[in-house]
Amino acid sequence: MSTKSEQVSRVDNLKERWEPRIERFRRGWDRYTRHRMGVIGLLILAVYILWALFPSVFAPHGTEWRAFVGSDTSAYLTPQIRSQLPHPPAFGPMFGDEFFAPLGTNKLGYGIFTKMVYAARSALYIGFAAGLLSSLVGVPLGLISGFYGDTWIDELIQRIVDVMYGMPFIPFLIVLVAIRGISTTNIILGIAITSWLNNCILIRGETLSLKERSYIESAKVAGASDTRIVFRHIFPNVVPLAFVFLAQDAAVAIIAQASLAYLGLADFTTNSWGLMIENVKASGFIFTAPWWVIPPGLAITSIAAAFYFIGFSVEDVVNPQD
Amino acid sequence: MTRISARYLAKRLVISYLTLLVIMTILFVLIRSMPGSFINSMITREMDADQIRRLREVWGLNEPLWRQYIDFIINYQTGEFGRSPTQKVSVWSLIIRRLPRTLILFGSSFIVAYTVGPLVGMYLGWWRGSKKDKTIFATGLTMYSMPSFWIAWIFIWLFDYELEWLKAEFMLDQFASFAWTPVTAMTNVLHHIALPLISMSFVGWVGAMLVMRPSMNNVTSQDYVFLAQAKGLSERTVMMKHAARNALIPVATQAIVGIAFMIDGSVIIEQVFSWPGIGKLMISAVMAQDYPITQATFFLLAVIIVAMRLLTDIVYTILDPRIKFGEES
Numbered sequence: 001m002s003t004k005s006e007q008v009s010r011v012d013n014l015k016e017r018w019e020p021r022i023e024r025f026r027r028g029w030d031r032y033t034r035h036r037m038g039v040i041g042l043l044i045l046a047v048y049i050l051w052a053l054f055p056s057v058f059a060p061h062g063t064e065w066r067a068f069v070g071s072d073t074s075a076y077l078t079p080q081i082r083s084q085l086p087h088p089p090a091f092g093p094m095f096g097d098e099f100f101a102p103l104g105t106n107k108l109g110y111g112i113f114t115k116m117v118y119a120a121r122s123a124l125y126i127g128f129a130a131g132l133l134s135s136l137v138g139v140p141l142g143l144i145s146g147f148y149g150d151t152w153i154d155e156l157i158q159r160i161v162d163v164m165y166g167m168p169f170i171p172f173l174i175v176l177v178a179i180r181g182i183s184t185t186n187i188i189l190g191i192a193i194t195s196w197l198n199n200c201i202l203i204r205g206e207t208l209s210l211k212e213r214s215y216i217e218s219a220k221v222a223g224a225s226d227t228r229i230v231f232r233h234i235f236p237n238v239v240p241l242a243f244v245f246l247a248q249d250a251a252v253a254i255i256a257q258a259s260l261a262y263l264g265l266a267d268f269t270t271n272s273w274g275l276m277i278e279n280v281k282a283s284g285f286i287f288t289a290p291w292w293v294i295p296p297g298l299a300i301t302s303i304a305a306a307f308y309f310i311g312f313s314v315e316d317v318v319n320p321q322d
Numbered sequence: 323m324t325r326i327s328a329r330y331l332a333k334r335l336v337i338s339y340l341t342l343l344v345i346m347t348i349l350f351v352l353i354r355s356m357p358g359s360f361i362n363s364m365i366t367r368e369m370d371a372d373q374i375r376r377l378r379e380v381w382g383l384n385e386p387l388w389r390q391y392i393d394f395i396i397n398y399q400t401g402e403f404g405r406s407p408t409q410k411v412s413v414w415s416l417i418i419r420r421l422p423r424t425l426i427l428f429g430s431s432f433i434v435a436y437t438v439g440p441l442v443g444m445y446l447g448w449w450r451g452s453k454k455d456k457t458i459f460a461t462g463l464t465m466y467s468m469p470s471f472w473i474a475w476i477f478i479w480l481f482d483y484e485l486e487w488l489k490a491e492f493m494l495d496q497f498a499s500f501a502w503t504p505v506t507a508m509t510n511v512l513h514h515i516a517l518p519l520i521s522m523s524f525v526g527w528v529g530a531m532l533v534m535r536p537s538m539n540n541v542t543s544q545d546y547v548f549l550a551q552a553k554g555l556s557e558r559t560v561m562m563k564h565a566a567r568n569a570l571i572p573v574a575t576q577a578i579v580g581i582a583f584m585i586d587g588s589v590i591i592e593q594v595f596s597w598p599g600i601g602k603l604m605i606s607a608v609m610a611q612d613y614p615i616t617q618a619t620f621f622l623l624a625v626i627i628v629a630m631r632l633l634t635d636i637v638y639t640i641l642d643p644r645i646k647f648g649e650e651s
Contacts, residue, residue, distance in 0.1 A: 006428070030443055035454070036456075037459075037463075108544070113598035120357050129423070147550040150449045162337070162341065163340075163341045163344045163345070165578060165579065165582060165627075165631075166341040166342070166344075166345055166582075166584045166624055166627050166628045167345060167348070167582070167624060167627075168582055168586060168620070168623040168624060168627055169583070169585075169586050170587075170589050170590065171585070171586070171589055171601075171604060171619070171620050171623050172586075174589075174605070174608055174616075174620075175349075175352060175608070175616060175617075175620050176606065178351065178611075178616060179352055179353065179355070179356040180355075180356065186488060190511075198579070199434075213555070251467060255467065255469050256586075258418055258469045258472075259469060259471060259586075259590050260468070260474075261471070262471045262590065262593075263590065263605055264605075264609065265608070274469070277469070277471070277475075280477070286475055286479065287479050289484045290479075293472075293475065293476075293479075294476075296472075297469060297473070297476075300469050300472070301464060301468045301469070301472075302467075303467075304375035304466075304467030304468075305463055305464045305466075305467035307467075308463045308466065309460070309463060309469055312463065
């Protein structure tokens with residue numbers, strides 16, 4: 001039967017356990033905000049997250065809007081209209097119709113900016129899904145490999161990593177997608193299969209050094225099981241580092257997906273920045289429609305850079321170098 | 323070179339070989355796990371049941387799986403990649419013609435990237451925390467985030483379409499007169515390789531820089547660097563001769579990952595520039611559902627990576643005289 005005092009002591013206990021962590025987080029945050037790069041990264045990411053969550057707020061039109069004909073999906077584009085597409089950026093009414101396309105339109109008359117905003121969701125989805133998946137594989141394997149360093153378990157995991165490093169990354173994705181079918185899920189799985197290696201190796205190194213600390217020794221002496229030591233005492237200390245690699249994996253995944261889209265191996269029913277660049281090339285406007293070529297590339301660059309900026313700033317907070 | 327014992331080299335060779343065996347196995351599993359069968363793409367409307375049976379016979383699909391696996395492994399080790407169903411020639415002849423072209427592009431951009439990257443990383447690590455360091459580091463990361471095909475198209479637009487300085491397609495002028503001398507051929511290739519080379523190393527150098535910078539920074543606080551400075555050696559000598567040589571060792575380790583990264587880049591860049599190499603062959607084979615070529619090109623790229631890793635290992639031992647491989651320490 002739980003009495004009131006017991007509950008209070010539990011709350012106290014929780015507070016006692018969490019307070020230093022919150023304090024540490026606050027100090028880390030203070031250090032983080034001193035990196036201009038990291039702050040810029042967070043801001044860029046925030047913009048894209050907002051785009052992904054509320055695209056209709058940021059996009060000037062819905063996805064079905066086309067230049068000159070508006071949101072009427074069944075409207076016919078006359079040859080006279082077609083000859084004006086892709087249209088450069090336009091800001092005013094034209095032909096009596098509201099025509100606002102801050103980044104111009106593509107060959108079918110869809111607004112580039114609208115497409116960009118709506119594609120943020122798929123880019124973030126691929127980044128986070130692939131990043132999380134590869135962390136979910138790489139971090140536990142790295143922990144196990146580091147904790148049982150120099151035993152057959154470590155040896156086995158390291159050999160697997162070694163072999164996987166011999167695999168060309170994009171070609172593997174190409175073969176996988178070509179064989180298993182072109183779908184976003186397959187692409188994410190393929191990226192996760194090949195990108196957990198870095199996480200594993202670096203988490204292993206960190207675990208190897210953490211293992212020698214005296215508090216691990218005392219936990220061992222106190223009779224804690226291996227599982228408890230790994231997940232209770234070592235894991236919380238590698239979380240920030242794991243986060244760094246999650247961010248890097250997310251960046252790699254977004255670029256990889258864009259590359260696959262460029263090679264024609266992406267789900268053509270979805271909307272993505274890589275696909276937009278592929279469309280420019282396929283319709284032959286790459287030299288004449290810079291408003292169509294440059295924004296999607298900049299979007300990919302900036303989102304991947306945001307992930308790298310965040311990752312490297314967090315890394316600097318975790319292991320200060322100066 | 324004497325530092326590398328024969329035993330160590332033999333061990334690395336065996337490991338490389340085993341790696342390739344595992345990759346072959348993965349390839350086999352991948353191809354056999356595809357929905358339907360890989361000869362589906364070769365079956366045309368005009369074929370009757372008998373011809374389809376013969377097709378299965380030719381590709382060995384009627385045999386038990388273990389038998390197919392052993393055949394596959396043996397064939398791949400002897401260079402028997404089969405015949406391409408779309409191009410009607412042996413896959414080996416297609417690949418071997420393209421291998422040197424891929425190696426030229428990949429090798430040269432690897433050299434450029436791994437010369438520029440460590441040099442920049444050396445300067446940034448030496449002056450870590452300065453304004454210059456922060457700016458160049460952030461710029462480098464931004465370059466690292468650029469999709470290589472996009473930046474390649476921008477370069478093509480700028481240097482080929484607008485300025486007409488460099489050529490953006492193929493490896494040699496197409497339909498040119500055939501009075502090639504070695505000199506004209508070389509200049510022509512240089513004219514064509516410049517853009518893909520720039521595009522590939524534009525993104526590729528950052529990987530080495532990212533490793534060199536912290537490594538250099540660690541080295542700068544070592545006693546021997548301090549001693550060298552105290553001896554009155556110029557800063558340049560200390561940085562280049564004393565600090566950088568030791569800081570290079572993690573870069574050699576990173577190169578193992580970097581090789582795979584550059585191979586990825588080369589596949590995409592070959593596609594953008596119509597560079598007639600293995601990557602381009604692979605993409606067109608995937609598009610045409612030509613599985614024998616797809617498998618063989620993938621395997622060959624893996625062989626390139628494994629071979630380069632072996633080479634990196636040897637370079638590693640030359641760089642670091644403290645490491646004596648194959649000897650008990």
